[in-house]
Amino acid sequence: MSIAENIKKIRLEHGLSQAELGKIAGVSDKAVSTWELGTKIPRMGAVEKMANYFGIPKSAIVDDAPAATTSRPIPPGFQPMPEMDWVPLVGRIACGTPITAEENVEQMVCVPSRWHSTFTLTCKGDSMEPRIHDGDLVAIRSQPEVENGEIAAVRIGEEATLKHVYLHENFIELRPENPAFSSIILSREDMNAVVIEGKAVGLCRDI
Numbered sequence: 001m002s003i004a005e006n007i008k009k010i011r012l013e014h015g016l017s018q019a020e021l022g023k024i025a026g027v028s029d030k031a032v033s034t035w036e037l038g039t040k041i042p043r044m045g046a047v048e049k050m051a052n053y054f055g056i057p058k059s060a061i062v063d064d065a066p067a068a069t070t071s072r073p074i075p076p077g078f079q080p081m082p083e084m085d086w087v088p089l090v091g092r093i094a095c096g097t098p099i100t101a102e103e104n105v106e107q108m109v110c111v112p113s114r115w116h117s118t119f120t121l122t123c124k125g126d127s128m129e130p131r132i133h134d135g136d137l138v139a140i141r142s143q144p145e146v147e148n149g150e151i152a153a154v155r156i157g158e159e160a161t162l163k164h165v166y167l168h169e170n171f172i173e174l175r176p177e178n179p180a181f182s183s184i185i186l187s188r189e190d191m192n193a194v195v196i197e198g199k200a201v202g203l204c205r206d207i
Contacts, residue, residue, distance in 0.1 A: 007032070011032075017029070026045070085115075087120055115201045118141055127181040128162055138200050143199055151163070153199075171191065
């Protein structure tokens, strides 16, 4: 079933109007109408509110994979599709808001469930070459700390960057993969501006 069909089915099963479902999701009835028509998809915040209210997994709302009608063997040399999760793709960061807040989310994207990711970012520039290319979609698992040397999404003010993180005694070093670029060094009060949003756990390229 499509996302539009999932939402309408859930609403009708509970005998709710579009306005009533909108109140649950924190949106207008017009927004619910666009969801059910398939012209727009709900933001992650609205999906979470509906899932929590009805006591269902988020995948029951945003999973648009068609239902399998028959079980067929996988041909030799092929692998079955992995289980997938819908997570937000974060664009420009609004200062002072959580990174997955509605105003930061550009759209929902599908990534493998085994990554246990919370959101994704589009890599810009070549400071993480050759491991991460410009335009790559990088999946992030939200966590406030990472081990030294791990790649993390780090927010400094309104900007988010992907870098290797090294926490030294008196400063934080955000080190690029590409040796042509210099590390970002933040010390003393500047360290307070750094927020580790999460660890890089997966990458999608050329999709």
